[in-house]
Amino acid sequence: xxxxxxxxxxxxxxxxxxxxxxxxxxxxxxxxxxxxxxxxxxxxxxxxxxxxxxxxxxxxxxxxxxxxxxxxxxxxxxxxxxxxxxxxxxxxxxxxxxxxxxxxxxxxxxxxxxxxxxxxxxxxxxxxxxxxxxxxxxxxxxxxxxxxxxxxxxx
Amino acid sequence: xxxxxxxxxxxxxxxxxxxxxxxxxxxxxxxxxxxxxxxxxxxxxxxxxxxxxxxxxxxxxxxxxxxxxxxxxxxxxxxxxxxxxxxxxxxxxxxxxxxxxxxxxxxxxxxxxxxxxxxxxxxxxxxxxxxxxxxxxxxxxxxxxxxxxxxxxxx
Numbered sequence: 001x002x003x004x005x006x007x008x009x010x011x012x013x014x015x016x017x018x019x020x021x022x023x024x025x026x027x028x029x030x031x032x033x034x035x036x037x038x039x040x041x042x043x044x045x046x047x048x049x050x051x052x053x054x055x056x057x058x059x060x061x062x063x064x065x066x067x068x069x070x071x072x073x074x075x076x077x078x079x080x081x082x083x084x085x086x087x088x089x090x091x092x093x094x095x096x097x098x099x100x101x102x103x104x105x106x107x108x109x110x111x112x113x114x115x116x117x118x119x120x121x122x123x124x125x126x127x128x129x130x131x132x133x134x135x136x137x138x139x140x141x142x143x144x145x146x147x148x149x150x151x152x153x154x155x
Numbered sequence: 156x157x158x159x160x161x162x163x164x165x166x167x168x169x170x171x172x173x174x175x176x177x178x179x180x181x182x183x184x185x186x187x188x189x190x191x192x193x194x195x196x197x198x199x200x201x202x203x204x205x206x207x208x209x210x211x212x213x214x215x216x217x218x219x220x221x222x223x224x225x226x227x228x229x230x231x232x233x234x235x236x237x238x239x240x241x242x243x244x245x246x247x248x249x250x251x252x253x254x255x256x257x258x259x260x261x262x263x264x265x266x267x268x269x270x271x272x273x274x275x276x277x278x279x280x281x282x283x284x285x286x287x288x289x290x291x292x293x294x295x296x297x298x299x300x301x302x303x304x305x306x307x308x309x310x
Contacts, residue, residue: 047202047211047269054269056202083282090284114202114269115285115308117211124276127238129245131270153270 005104006030006135006150009057012099013139013148016092021072023065025146028138038136038147042066042081043119043126044093048101048152050111055152057097058126061089065144086118093118096148160259161185161290161305164212167254168294168303171247176227178220180301183293193291193302194278197221197236199248203256203307205266210307212252213281216244220299241273248273251303 010027017023040060048055061069066085069092071077078085093116101111119126128134128151139146165182172178195215203210216224221240224247226232233240248271256266274281283289283306294301 043274045200045272045274047204047272049202049204049267049269054267056270056272058272086282087284090282094284112204112209114204114209115211115283115306117200117202117213118282118284119198119200119274119276119279120282121274121276121279124274124279127241127245127273127275129242129249129271129273151270 005152006137008100008103009096009148009150010137011103012096013059015099016095017069021069023069023072023141023143025139025141028140030135030137033134033136033149037125038138038149039123039125040147041120041122042085042089043124044089044116045119045126046093046097046116047114048097048111049114050109052109053111053152053154055130055132055150056128057148057150058128059093059096059146059148060126061146062144065141065146068143081120086120090116090118160307161292163255163258164251164303164305165292166258167251168214170254171250172224176224178224178227178296178298180294180296183295185290185292188289188291188304192280193293193304194280195302196275196277197240197244198274198279198281199244199271200274200281201248201252201271202269203252203266204269205264207264208266208307208309210285210287210305211283212248212303212305213283214248214251214301214303215281216301217299220296220301223298236275241275245271245273
């Protein structure tokens with residue numbers, strides 16, 4: 001996988017969270033994930049299938065950041081990761097991937113998105129099992145950390 | 156989503172685990188998942204995209220069952236859910252979905268599979284965020300429990 005393929009996901013994520021939740025994420029350095037494990041409390045995952053390649057995207061939030069995003073969007077802070085929070089994480093996953101799909105389409109890389117899946121559970125870890133490199137970008141914010149991972153076969 | 160769409164996944168799973176790991180899973184009654192939450196320790200997830208629909212599949216194992224499957228396949232039991240176990244869960248996810256894809260293709264329903272993602276973490280829960288019904292089948296075995304969930308938009 002070409003590292004430049006991560007940028008559309010980064011751009012789309014900053015745009016979605018800035019617009020929807022007035023939350024500024026500060027990206028760290030993108031890196032190729034090897035043994036490293038990134039933990040989080042709630043994650044949105046989605047599969048992608050195109051004529052040139054297939055792959056997967058995930059976004060993982062600390063609980064504190066997920067609850068703060070809900071608070072900034074809806075004006076009320078849930079006590080814990082409930083169904084409203086997992087719905088929001090699924091929606092963010094769709095929006096970020098949809099934005100990246102448009103940007104990648106402009107470069108001639110087309111794919112269709114599957115439906116999102118949301119995982120909740122304290123300190124879970126995600127492993128993408130494609131044949132290509134797994135690119136990870138960590139983010140910090142005033143309300144907690146997040147990270148995204150993108151992996152494609154054969155680009 | 157038509158409930159009969161779950162059967163190819165059920166057939167394929169029983170076949171894969173019986174053949175690869177001499178493990179017999181006993182299926183419970185398929186049901187439509189509403190508020191119910193199914194927990195597990197390691198899960199394989201995959202997205203599916205086709206001309207008629209899109210969706211997602213997940214399979215979740217208790218740790219004890221995942222470790223026993225490894226032991227029966229390789230002759231050695233890992234101490235915990237390590238990278239070899241997540242590789243195996245990713246491979247099972249691919250094989251079960253590939254088997255179901257063939258069976259559904261015979262009925263005229265085609266889809267392509269994305270790449271699998273594996274989640275590990277004690278007692279995590281999975282929520283499929285498609286527009287269609289979420290069908291859950293629980294399984295019991297001599298070594299622990301598993302469950303599969305399938306969800307498609309608009310069938």
